[in-house]
């Protein structure tokens with residue numbers, strides 16, 4: 327049985343490890359230690375500075391629409407209030423009270439709008455379901471969603487602010503305008519790296535301890551003792567050679583989860599999505615202005631199904647002048663021998679920072695992205711991509727989150743991803 331005095335170890339300080347530790351600490355658990363192989367206390371989750379977890383990213387889509395999934399929609403709306411509250415606290419804090427890596431100008435959630443598009447004239451069923459779910463469950467939020475090409479919706483949108491009507495048309499060139507979809511002006515982007523810095527700051531304030539960086543924050547393997555029904559995890563061993571004892575080990579290792587918990591390979595799999603960047607030169611003020619989050623929403627575009635499926639999108643420009651584009655119409659695995667289980671091969675992230683570094687992305691997605699982006703934003707063609715990233719998802723067998731004890735360890739080992 328776990329009590330408020332139990333020693334709790336959390337592996338991974340991405341969003342799952344951070345939120346788990348924050349809410350455990352706020353619920354009265356007193357002895358929580360989070361390990362991560364990345365030195366987030368020094369690099370502030372900066373993806374250009376050695377961080378390759380999914381959560382360490384410059385920005386992410388924040389949406390309030392999830393097709394027919396009203397549970398996910400409810401979670402998003404609950405989170406939205408919290409993000410806005412965090413932003414308010416940030417803005418009102420003296421600079422000296424902010425954790426390093428954050429300024430008062432950083433918006434953890436920027437409500438720049440979220441545009442969902444698909445090919446052809448007929449509203450894609452996933453979008454239609456999203457609008458229907460909103461209308462049924464949360465009609466006040468449905469008021470903030472506007473169907474593309476619907477004149478009445480455009481009139482409704484104009485009432486909010488002229489800037490929204492501009493955003494409503496700013497991606498009209500995708501597929502030469504032959505698109506359907508809607509803009510959600512309650513959605514936008516999270517500054518993911520900054521949000522993690524702030525969440526970690528809250529964890530520290532709530533009493534959570536962190537052991538970060540390679541080798542002392544890197545978990546080499548779990549420590550397991552006993553057999554049969556008494557088998558349990560008693561702690562973790564780090565690459566630095568130290569053993570830490572715990573009554574409960576929670577693995578929030580994202581795409582590395584199966585590398586740490588071999589049994590998890592049946593449930594989760596690391597798959598890479600394609601991310602491209604474009605650094606806009608200072609003198610291209612036209613582009614800086616057009617893609618500024620005040621003038622430009624985050625967008626995603628889908629077409630086709632099965633082997634032909636396309637899903638990709640783009641973000642507004644960052645303060646540093648960086649545009650990000652993603653493609654997840656096809657994702658990639660990278661199988662290798664399991665680090666502790668010789669009979670097993672598991673898909674394991676390979677990034678710019680792993681021991682066998684990779685700094686390219688699959689040509690398949692890149693070529694398709696170029697076609698869509700080149701047509702929608704011809705002014706970007708001359709600049710071209712300036713950087714790339716393989717970003718590793720943790721896909722699960724049924725696309726649900728996995729939040730549970732691992733069977734066979736007498737409730738001493740937990741996975742959340």
Ligand SMILES: Cc1cc2nc3c(=O)[nH]c(=O)nc-3n(C[C@H](O)[C@H](O)[C@H](O)COP(=O)(O)OP(=O)(O)OC[C@H]3O[C@@H](n4cnc5c(N)ncnc54)[C@H](O)[C@@H]3O)c2cc1C
Nearest residue numbers: 338340341342363379380381387545580582599717718719
């Ligand atoms: C390309 C891409 C685009 C995405 N876009 C969006 C989006 O727009 N909006 C959205 O909401 N979501 C998006 N997601 C999903 C979102 O990023 C993830 O759901 C989320 O970041 C997962 O968090 P996590 O904590 O499970 O994993 P991670 O952030 O990957 O964290 C796992 C952590 O475990 C650590 N770790 C691993 N092994 C060890 C070890 N042995 N010892 C110590 N530490 C270890 C890693 O260093 C890492 O920090 C995207 C994901 C990808 C890959």
Ligand SMILES: *[C@@H]1O[C@H](CO)[C@@H](O)[C@H](O)[C@H]1NC(C)=O
Nearest residue numbers: 327328554555556557736737
């Ligand atoms: C499982 O763990 C509990 C303590 O959490 C212990 O009381 C029980 O004996 C354990 N079961 C076995 C079969 O060892």
